[in-house]
Amino acid sequence: MEELKGLLFDIQSFSVHDGPGCRTVIFLKGCNLRCPWCSNPEGINPFPEIMYYEEKCRKDYSCINACPTAISFNQPGDLININRKQCLNCSEYKCVQSCLYDALKKVGYYITVSELIKRIQRDRNYWGSAGGITLSGGEPLLQHSFVRELLKICHDSYIHTAIETCGNVPWEYFKEILNYVDWIFYDIKHMDSEIHKKAIGMSNELILKNAHKIALLKNHRIIFRMTIVPGYNDTFENITATANFIKEIGKDEVNILSFHQLGSSKYRFLGRRYECIHLKPCNKEKLMELKEIFAAHNIKCYVGNHTPF
Secondary structure, three states, X not given: OOOOEXXXXXXXXXXXXXXXXXXXXXXXXXXXXXXXXXXXXXXXXXXXXXXXXXXXXXXXOHHHHHOOOOEEOOOOOOOOEEOHHHHOOOOOOHHHHHOOOOOEEEEOEEEEHHHHXXXXXXXXXXXXXXXXXXXXXXXXXXXXXXXXXXXXXXXXXXXXXEEEEOOOOOXXXXXXXXXXXXXXXXXXXXXXXXXXXXXXXXXXXXXXXXXXXXXXXXXXXXXXXXXXXXXXXXXXXXXXXXXXXXXXXXXXXXXXXXXXXXXXXXXXXXXXXXXXXXXXXXOHHHHHHHHHHHHHOOOEEEEOOOOOO
């Protein structure tokens, strides 16, 4: 346990939207899907990265003196350029340490199970009787060994456990952790495999197969989650297919969330292009219309933050 480490990019205390009660949400870094609307792009790559906050940069170029290999500028007075491929070989991040204005930030750090348990126990005093931990990401199950040990200790300590997953991992990873999980939030992007693959980069076959296997065990509360993306998965046909799938596997709960652009600035900080700038969030009327489709199939649909917690 002392040597096993996980790669995290954030820990949020006092969350009330990721499971019952007040919770500590642990965000693990690394995901094998590429949703263009992802609001946590810093959680996609399975390695530490640098975020560059241009508006904080004072252009004193101390970072270049600290790391001339990866950082440069075109001419005095310009913003810096970061060769992110060079950063992959870095373990010291001297550029971040040298910046006095917090324009550079390292996102992603390694932590042992025992260190994380200490943090969880500290928060536990403030949860109340219904709280616990929720593992999110990224895709937490890509770090299945670390997650298994963490969940086992929490389960044995009578801590309520939940996990947010897209399900696109080998079934063996689920088998390792299911005995230690109380709730599962399961992402559904689209029911059509080809449309799913075109937008996300992978088909949905493994995702749906794993959801069915979990449902057959009948030991876990599964709440399916859908981010409603206009023009992608908000059609009557897709929502109906989703409702039918949930009903067929014996479950009856879904939480629909409106697409938003709250994480769009992070793409610029990471040196990436945000591809969904043209999309607008769903209005309340549209979400209520989709809720009615689920209701017609006897699926309890929670809209936004109106969850059963």
